[in-house]
Amino acid sequence: MTEFEDIVASLWDLDDDVLAAQLGDRAQAIEDDVAGRGTRGVDPASLESIDVSIAARASIDPRFLEAGKRLFDRVNPSAYELMCKPLGGDNADTQKILDEIINQNYTKAAGMLAPVLVNGVGLAPAVATLVATLIIKKIANTGAKAICETWEKSLVKPAI
DSSP states (O other): OOHHHHHHHHHTTSOHHHHHHHHHHHHHHHHHHHTTOSOSSSOTTSGGGOOHHHHHHSOOOHHHHHHHHHHHHHHHHHHHHHHHTTTTTTOHHHHHHHHHHHHHOHHHHHHHHHHHIIIIIOOOHHHHHHHHHHHHHHHOSSOHHHHHHHHHHHSOOOOO
16 A cells, blocks of 8 residues: 555544544644744655544544535546546556556545645645545445546535
8 A cells, every 4th residue: 555545544444524623733744844833853744744543533623624615616626627627538558457456445436546646736745635635435336437526516505
């Protein structure tokens, strides 16, 4: 397993709200670190900064939950574009690969998506791992074509 897959495997059983709150917490920690207000120690953008045992026991801070949901809603369309638009309905080979990976196991699918989010969207590894886990949890048990159709319906439409 890749490092992303290992982290996703430990995150998988957490509630979606816990994952969203962790996403908000990671984003705030990264912002604090960049602004010089961070604590010294583990880089908040790194995978090592995700502590699943603490996340599972901690109460959900409503500020972090809301921030995590907003961040997810902003990043989710970009992830969709990266993963689904190239499929275009006509690329059977890509759909077949995506189907096989998702059917093999969800942690592998999220482990594949996380580095794409790091490289394609520019997310920090910790944030990408949490976003990938949330995305795959939302679309699990569906084929590639249906995944993209379902995913597209779930995208939050930007306010104009």
